[in-house]
Amino acid sequence: MRPASVDEVSGVLDLCNDHGTAVVPQGGNTGLVGGSVPLAGELVLDLRRLQRLDPVDRTDRRVVVGAGVTLGDLQRAAADAGLRYRVDLAARDTATVGGTIATNAGGLAHLRFGGTRQQVLGIEGVRADGAVLSHLHGLAKDNTGYDVASLLCGSEGTLAVITAATLTLGPRPRAAATALVGFADVAAAVAAATSWRDVHTVEALELFGPEALALVCTAEHLQRPLDGDAGAYLVVEAAGDEDPADDLAALVASGAGIVGSAVATDRARRTALWRYREGLTSAINGVEPPLKLDVTVPIGALVGLVTDAPVLVDRVAPGARTWWFGHVGDGNVHLNVTGSGDRADAVADRLLRHVADLGGSISAEHGIGTAKRQWLHLVRSAAEIDTFRRLKGAMDPNGVLHPHALLPEVEPGSA
Ligand code: MLT
Ligand code: ZN
Numbered sequence: 001m002r003p004a005s006v007d008e009v010s011g012v013l014d015l016c017n018d019h020g021t022a023v024v025p026q027g028g029n030t031g032l033v034g035g036s037v038p039l040a041g042e043l044v045l046d047l048r049r050l051q052r053l054d055p056v057d058r059t060d061r062r063v064v065v066g067a068g069v070t071l072g073d074l075q076r077a078a079a080d081a082g083l084r085y086r087v088d089l090a091a092r093d094t095a096t097v098g099g100t101i102a103t104n105a106g107g108l109a110h111l112r113f114g115g116t117r118q119q120v121l122g123i124e125g126v127r128a129d130g131a132v133l134s135h136l137h138g139l140a141k142d143n144t145g146y147d148v149a150s151l152l153c154g155s156e157g158t159l160a161v162i163t164a165a166t167l168t169l170g171p172r173p174r175a176a177a178t179a180l181v182g183f184a185d186v187a188a189a190v191a192a193a194t195s196w197r198d199v200h201t202v203e204a205l206e207l208f209g210p211e212a213l214a215l216v217c218t219a220e221h222l223q224r225p226l227d228g229d230a231g232a233y234l235v236v237e238a239a240g241d242e243d244p245a246d247d248l249a250a251l252v253a254s255g256a257g258i259v260g261s262a263v264a265t266d267r268a269r270r271t272a273l274w275r276y277r278e279g280l281t282s283a284i285n286g287v288e289p290p291l292k293l294d295v296t297v298p299i300g301a302l303v304g305l306v307t308d309a310p311v312l313v314d315r316v317a318p319g320a321r322t323w324w325f326g327h328v329g330d331g332n333v334h335l336n337v338t339g340s341g342d343r344a345d346a347v348a349d350r351l352l353r354h355v356a357d358l359g360g361s362i363s364a365e366h367g368i369g370t371a372k373r374q375w376l377h378l379v380r381s382a383a384e385i386d387t388f389r390r391l392k393g394a395m396d397p398n399g400v401l402h403p404h405a406l407l408p409e410v411e412p413g414s415a
Contacts, residue, residue: 004049006124006132006163013161013400014130016043022403025157027099028070030091032292033369035103035156039404047098050163056081061169062121062138067098067162074167083169086113090278098162104154106365108237111329112203113170115365116153122166123149125159128396138166151391156367157402159395173239177248178270181261182230187303188257189232193328194299196236196251201244204237206277207333208325209306212284215323216276219283225276226260234328235277280325290323290336291344293351297360299331305358309335309351316350317343332364352378368406376408 003009016023022042029036038044052066053073058081065074071085072093078085087100089107099105101123106115113119121138125148133148152160183189186209193205213233217224225233236252238244245265252261264270284290297305310322317340326333340347352362356378362368368376376385388407392399 001043002046002049006050006126006134009045009047009050009126009161009163010130010132012043012045013126013128016400017128017130017398020398020400022400023161024402024405025098025102025161027067027096027102028091028094030095031099031103031369032294032366033363033371035367035369035402035405036099037370039370042403045161047161047163048096050098052164053077056083056169058083060138060140061171062166063169064122064136064138064164064166065097066164067096067101069097071095071097071100078169079172081169082172084172085119085167086170087116087119090281097165097167101153101162101165102155102157103367104365106327106330106332108204108206108327110327110332110365111197111205117150119167120149120153120165121168123152123162124164125152125162127160128398128401132163133160136164136166138168154367156369156406158392158406159401161401174241175243175245175265176237176239176270177243177245177263177265178273179234179236179238179248179252179261179263180225180273180276181234181236181252181255182226182228182259183232183234183255184257184259185231186306188255189234190299190303190328192255192257193234195255197329199238199247199251201238201240201247202236202329203239204235205327205329206235206325207328208233208235208277208280209323211321212280212323212325213276215287216279216283219286220275220279222275222279225262225273228260230259233276235273277325280323284323284336284338287321287338290338291340291347292366293335293337293348293355293362294332294364294366295335295352295355295360295362296330296332296364297355297358299328301358301360302328302331302333305355305360306333308354312350312354313337313340313347316347317341320347327364330364331360348372348375370404373404373406373408376406
């Protein structure tokens with residue numbers, strides 16, 4: 001079904017609820033945990049026709065936007081009004097606002113501006129029974145009971161179908177600069193990133209390994225960005241009203257363990273440096289669709305994780321390859337494993353248990369979806385999961401909204 005208005009969404013859900021027909025909401029289909037994929041004949045509710053995009057409110061720096069608008073279109077609308085939507089990710093031209101809210105997407109500038117939840121001022125969603133929950137005023141302060149917007153953000157389509165939201169916008173910086181920095185090893189890169197987090201112009205700190213860089217260079221036919229080899233790389237984005245280029249150049253000239261760097265200020269060269277980072281997902285997909293494990297650990301455990309992960313993977317699935325990259329300022333690493341074949345579940349189990357033992361999370365920004373729900377118990381207590389089920393039961397008593405996502409399957413006889 002492809003509804004074009006909130007009333008049409010309401011009508012479809014009302015009918016599905018009455019008939020016990022399960023529904024999977026879908027946006028740009030860029031999710032990475034199977035969250036928009038029907039597993040057992042559910043009706044797919046394609047929300048991309050929800051294209052509402054109100055004029056930007058420059059005074060209150062906010063905009064009301066439909067679930068089907070892409071992140072890229074939202075970013076351009078904000079830019080045309082001299083403002084900025086501060087969630088950004090490589091899939092910006094396909095990912096939809098509704099999907100990014102449903103998964104509480106993090107992205108490249110989470111370090112500085114937080115994730116999607118921090119941008120949502122108001123929400124419109126439709127409950128399983130068709131009731132429309134609309135609270136789109138988008139006030140900076142609004143202390144009037146349960147924060148439904150925050151609850152729906154990250155609920156992965158299990159509590160209501162998000163149809164629109166009021167999103168906060170920020171000022172547009174006048175200047176930006178990008179650096180790609182090579183380090184002797186991962187420890188030096190993480191140490192530098194840990195200290196550069198505090199530089200107020202730094203908005204993104206993206207880490208990747210030499211294997212991932214070699215892969216993206218081959219896949220995208222790119223020259224290697226620096227002379228010589230490095231043990232780890234960081235892409236650093238800085239922005240501000242004053243040109244941050246000199247400060248960024250000084251930063252990357254001063255850090256310990258730096259073996260080379262390139263700094264760019266014009267848009268074309270900045271985009272070229274970002275390609276080494278933004279091309280990673282499709283370069284790895286080109287090897288084969290990988291096992292994708294998006295995890296966070298305390299930053300103090302990050303070097304150990306990226307060093308140990310390939311060893312653990314090789315023990316469980318000999319010959320499999322681990323490609324890692326991520327948002328180092330948030331402790332968020334994307335572990336991508338190719339070649340694990342029928343050992344993929346065993347690899348996921350080993351790595352996710354390791355991450356939980358390190359005090360980390362089995363999902364930093366991609367969500368649980370259908371792919372990770374069997375491991376939710378590693379990071380959420382039985383009482384928490386029971387509370388999730390009670391919330392789901394209150395908002396969707398017939399269990400028609402995305403029944404195979406997020407919550408672990410109930411063992412027969414244990415309900
Ligand atoms: C990214 O950081 O590029 C995204 O989370 C996508 C991915 O992990 O492949
Ligand atoms: Zn990411």
